[in-house]
Amino acid sequence: MTAPTATGAREAVERALNPQAVAILGASDDTQKWGGSILALLRKFGWPGRIAPINPGAESVQGLPSFPSVAAAVAATGPIDVAVIVVPDKLTESAIADCAQSGVKVALMVTSQFAESGPEGAALQARVLQIAQQGGMRIIGPNCMGYFHSHARMNLLNSQALMRNSELVQGEIALISQSGALAGAMLARAYDLGTGFSFCVSLGNQADLEVCDFLDYAIDDAHSKVIALYVEGVKDSTRFIALLRRARAAGKPVLIVKAGRTALGQKAVQSHTASLAGEYRAFEAAVRAAGAVLVDDFLELIAQAAAWTRLPAPSGPQVAVLSGSGGGGAVASDLVGEAGLQAATLSPATVQRLLPLMPEAGARLPLDLGAIPARQRTDPRWLRQVLDIILADPAVGAALFVMTTMPDMAGTAATVVDVNRESPKPLAFVNAASSAGAQAGDKLKSAGLVNFAHIKEALGYLRNRLAWEAYEKEAPALAGPAPTAIKTIVDALPAGLVGEHDAKRLLAAAGIPVTRGEIAQTEDDAVRAADAIGYPVVMKLVSAQISHKSDVGGVVLNVADADAVRRHFGALQAAAARVPGATFGGALVQQPVRADAEVLIGTQWDAQFGAMLMIGLGGTLVELLQDTALLPASAGPRAIRRAIKGLRLYPLLTGYRGKPPAHVDALVDVAQRFGRLAMQLGARLPECEANPAMVAGDQVIVADARAVWQPDAAPAAQG
Numbered sequence: 001m002t003a004p005t006a007t008g009a010r011e012a013v014e015r016a017l018n019p020q021a022v023a024i025l026g027a028s029d030d031t032q033k034w035g036g037s038i039l040a041l042l043r044k045f046g047w048p049g050r051i052a053p054i055n056p057g058a059e060s061v062q063g064l065p066s067f068p069s070v071a072a073a074v075a076a077t078g079p080i081d082v083a084v085i086v087v088p089d090k091l092t093e094s095a096i097a098d099c100a101q102s103g104v105k106v107a108l109m110v111t112s113q114f115a116e117s118g119p120e121g122a123a124l125q126a127r128v129l130q131i132a133q134q135g136g137m138r139i140i141g142p143n144c145m146g147y148f149h150s151h152a153r154m155n156l157l158n159s160q161a162l163m164r165n166s167e168l169v170q171g172e173i174a175l176i177s178q179s180g181a182l183a184g185a186m187l188a189r190a191y192d193l194g195t196g197f198s199f200c201v202s203l204g205n206q207a208d209l210e211v212c213d214f215l216d217y218a219i220d221d222a223h224s225k226v227i228a229l230y231v232e233g234v235k236d237s238t239r240f241i242a243l244l245r246r247a248r249a250a251g252k253p254v255l256i257v258k259a260g261r262t263a264l265g266q267k268a269v270q271s272h273t274a275s276l277a278g279e280y281r282a283f284e285a286a287v288r289a290a291g292a293v294l295v296d297d298f299l300e301l302i303a304q305a306a307a308w309t310r311l312p313a314p315s316g317p318q319v320a321v322l323s324g325s326g327g328g329g330a331v332a333s334d335l336v337g338e339a340g341l342q343a344a345t346l347s348p349a350t351v352q353r354l355l356p357l358m359p360e361a362g363a364r365l366p367l368d369l370g371a372i373p374a375r376q377r378t379d380p381r382w383l384r385q386v387l388d389i390i391l392a393d394p395a396v397g398a399a400l401f402v403m404t405t406m407p408d409m410a411g412t413a414a415t416v417v418d419v420n421r422e423s424p425k426p427l428a429f430v431n432a433a434s435s436a437g438a439q440a441g442d443k444l445k446s447a448g449l450v451n452f453a454h455i456k457e458a459l460g461y462l463r464n465r466l467a468w469e470a471y472e473k474e475a476p477a478l479a480g481p482a483p484t485a486i487k488t489i490v491d492a493l494p495a496g497l498v499g500e501h502d503a504k505r506l507l508a509a510a511g512i513p514v515t516r517g518e519i520a521q522t523e524d525d526a527v528r529a530a531d532a533i534g535y536p537v538v539m540k541l542v543s544a545q546i547s548h549k550s551d552v553g554g555v556v557l558n559v560a561d562a563d564a565v566r567r568h569f570g571a572l573q574a575a576a577a578r579v580p581g582a583t584f585g586g587a588l589v590q591q592p593v594r595a596d597a598e599v600l601i602g603t604q605w606d607a608q609f610g611a612m613l614m615i616g617l618g619g620t621l622v623e624l625l626q627d628t629a630l631l632p633a634s635a636g637p638r639a640i641r642r643a644i645k646g647l648r649l650y651p652l653l654t655g656y657r658g659k660p661p662a663h664v665d666a667l668v669d670v671a672q673r674f675g676r677l678a679m680q681l682g683a684r685l686p687e688c689e690a691n692p693a694m695v696a697g698d699q700v701i702v703a704d705a706r707a708v709w710q711p712d713a714a715p716a717a718q719g
Contacts, residue, residue: 005136007105009213012138016106016209017149017199017217019081020049022156023070023104025095026086027053027061034110035086036062038146038158045168047154052077070102082106084146084156089113089124092142096128100135106209107132108156109141115205116143129207144204145180150197151223157200161187171196172309173302174224176214178203178232179259186230186302194445195306198223212239215254219247227254228305230298234283237608241290248291253308253468255293257301258283282606285630289639291471293464300457307450307461311426313469314462316397318344320390321366324406328432329366332402332455339459341466350393357386365390369406378408380415387419387427398462399427402455405436413440417447426465428458472638485509486680493709499542500549501588503705507690510677512670514702517590523566529589536560538592540704541572542585547706552579557592565589593701595694596659597652601671601702602689603633603678611678615640615671617649619692625649633675640668653695663698670700683713 007015022042026035039053039062052073053061060066067073074080083099085092089111099107114125125142132139140147148155148162150170155162161184162168173195177183180202190196198221201214211231218224227247234240247254261280284294295301319336321343323329333343344365346354354363362371367390369377376382391399401416403409416429429444430452431437444451452458486509493502504514516533519542520526530537541554549555553575556568569587576584598619604612613635616628629643644650644664655661670693678685690702 007136007138009138009209010217012106012209013213013217015081016108016138016140016147017154018152019106019154021052021078021080021082022049023052023054023067023073023080023083023099024086025054025070025083025099027055027066029058029061034158037163038084038086038110038156039064041155041158041162044162045153045155047152049154050077052080054083070098070104074102080104082108082156085109085111085142087111089121092124092128093131096131096137096139097135100132100137104135104137107137107139107141108144108146109139109204109207110144110146110158111141112143112204114142115207125205125207132208139208140201141204142207144202145183147199147201148197149199151199157183157187157202159184159187161185161191165191169196170223171198172223172225173197173305174214174218174221174227175200175230175302175305176203176211176218176227177201177230178206178211179230180204182230182298186228186298189299189302190306192445193303193306193450194448195302195309195450198225206235210235212236212243215240215243215247219243219250219252225252226305226308227252228301229254229256230259230301231256232259234608237286241286241609244287244290244292248471253293254291255295255301255305255308255464256287257295257298279606279608281630282604282609282612285612286609286632289632289635291468293468295460295464299453300460303450303452303457304461304464307426307428307452308465310449311420311428311461311465312424313426314398314466315425317341317466318395318397319459319462320344320346320393320396320399321402322369322387322390322399323366323402323432324369324404325402326366326368326370328402328404329368332400332430333366335455335459336400339456339463341459341463344393344396346390347393347395350389350395353389354386357382357389374407378411380408380411383412383415384418387415388423391419391423391425391427396425397466398425400430400455400458400462401427402430402432403437403440405433409433409437410439410443413437413443417443417449420449421447426462428452428462430455430458483509486677490681490684490709490711493711495709495711497544497547498707498709499544499585500540500705501542503688503707504702506688506707507674507677507702507705510673512673512677512690512702513700514705515590515593517588519586519588520569521586523569526565526569526587526589527562530559530562530565533589533591536592537565538590538703539565539568539572540588540590541575542588543576543579543582544585545582546576546579549704552576590703593694593703594696595692595703596697597662597695598692599667599695599700600628600689600691601674601693602687602691603674603685604688605678605683605686611675611682613640613671613675613678615643615647617647617652622691631675633678635672635675637665637668637672640671641665644668644671660697662695666698666700667693667695684710686710686713 028036030036053066055066056068058066083104115122146157148157183202321332336343441451518529536558539556600616600622602614611633613633618625653662687708690705
């Protein structure tokens with residue numbers, strides 16, 4: 001007998017979200033138990049499909065006929081599309097076998113104590129998966145809380161947030177979460193905001209069906225306008241990035257919260273869902289380049305996603321701030337700048353339009369409603385007129401209303417709702433009055449508009465929406481075949497740390513300017529090299545065991561003559577002797593180079609996302625300053641230029657304190673060459689760093705470099 005054909009991922013997701021019949025293994029009358037609450041929640045929202053409770057010890061469960069097994073249910077009532085597994089972990093193998101042998105297409109495994117619990121659980125998970133695969137059945141989970149599809153009125157998500165809801169609110173946000181508990185928290189936030197989801201899925205350990213499978217479905221789902229992801233680890237990074245690009249091309253924003261951004265967070269992730277959290281900066285660089293949006297926390301994720309479905313995009317970065325308090329307006333204006341946006345200034349024409357409506361001192365931003373006479377500000381027609389005038393100003397890209405405790409807060413919120421229904425620019429509303437402004441919040445909730453919890457949350461939406469709208473797809477700088485010059489050099493490189501001289505030879509072969517230099521094994525050789533280069537020269541210690549030469553006194557500048565060359569050669573030899581285990585490989589004698597700014601340019605190989613390109617300012621201080629940008633090595637010139645201009649120390653390249661401005665295009669060109677080299681050599685070049693690269697006007701030249709070479713690693717290029 002041949003094994004059943006495995007159900008494809010897309011077919012499985014479609015079947016899971018739109019089943020005709022569901023079996024619940026472990027169904028119970030007790031709604032305090034998982035098997036009881038999931039059954040009750042499936043029935044609560046009026047799903048019209050067929051339900052088969054599986055409980056060998058009961059003839060009926062919650063008034064429905066019960067069956068001893070899935071096989072018995074299929075024999076009595078017909079095929080089962082989805083089986084929910086809520087039995088103890090020790091019974092899961094037999095439960096999965098019952099489902100697979102009975103032709104079930106998808107098993108939703110709520111049960112925990114699998115890979116997230118250690119080696120024994122991981123082995124059980126592997127056995128369960130093998131049984132399912134042999135039967136052609138797909139698995140969601142284990143260690144998850146389920147899913148729902150609001151437009152089908154079908155709920156298999158066991159959440160307190162849904163137990164209090166009278167309906168399964170339909171919406172336009174697809175929520176895909178590795179954490180079930182966080183999915184519940186996000187559902188609760190959505191309820192408070194008056195927003196709904198097209199579908200929501202908790203994936204747990206992702207033993208089989210995973211984030212990418214549901215992301216792929218959401219991109220094509222007509223009900224899903226925005227996609228919100230909570231991810232801990234990505235199983236297939238290449239597919240994940242390709243899907244983000246496809247979503248971007250389809251005009252569907254993907255908003256992501258990624259756990260495991262720090263060492264502590266990564267440890268927590270491993271103990272929670274057995275996911276390997278990749279290096280966050282590489283993840284961040286890759287997803288941003290693919291057009292996705294990163295959000296800091298899961299509650300803000302829902303607020304931003306909800307705003308995306310209801311508010312228009314800003315027309316520019318200028319934010320007009322209005323508040324019921326002068327202090328509130330001042331704080332909000334500060335936060336606007338810190339968010340990377342601009343506090344708007346009204347045009348003279350707009351001020352003239354406002355003057356008949358308020359005292360002259362009030363006709364400016366931030367607008368303090370508390371300074372307006374009460375007879376005016378309590379008239380909703382007055383506020384509507386003011387808001388319309390401000391938003392009509394071409395110098396205003398968006399407005400931010402920070403409502404402090406003030407008269408008629410509910411009426412103010414109603415005016416905000418009306419303005420947002422008609423304005424082509426967003427008016428973001430922040431309830432800074434907390435519970436005192438509850439009626440105002442209810443006004444926005446009933447209209448489906450976001451009641452932002454705090455100023456930073458509202459500004460996060462405006463910033464991210466503006467960046468998403470401005471995203472430009474750029475053809476990557478794809479790598480071609482490795483040039484002969486590069487191959488000749490790498491074929492001779494030893495494995496491990498590559499010293500400066502060989503690293504610079506490799507860079508030169510890639511078309512990257514490097515300083516001229518020669519390794520000298522003796523004092524006489526050093527003098528001959530210096531004579532050929534021309535004085536003054538730079539002398540550097542050569543040692544396979546010493547990477548950062550300046551830390552041990554291994555770099556000497558302005559060596560003026562032959563006597564100084566001999567003297568410093570001996571000093572470098574002595575410096576190597578002071579480092580335990582270090583050997584002296586000679587002295588590198590090289591040309592000096594002037595710099596107006598020192599830049600780090602480097603590449604690194606990320607196990608998940610491939611070749612990455614790093615650019616930073618500060619030279620030897622780069623680790624202290626932490627002023628670097630990370631991009632995919634395939635980044636094109638526009639992306640590299642944006643990254644350079646986004647560095648905090650970028651003003652050093654613009655003619656700081658009378659120095660000539662750097663030719664940024666020259667720096668972009670060198671960075672692109674680094675990226676191409678990294679893609680050509682792939683995992684064989686896990687690290688390559690030029691630090692410093694000396695920038696002066698239109699000249700960029702590498703003064704020091706190092707690399708790591710792993711000739712046995714996979715050589716495939718990343719494009």
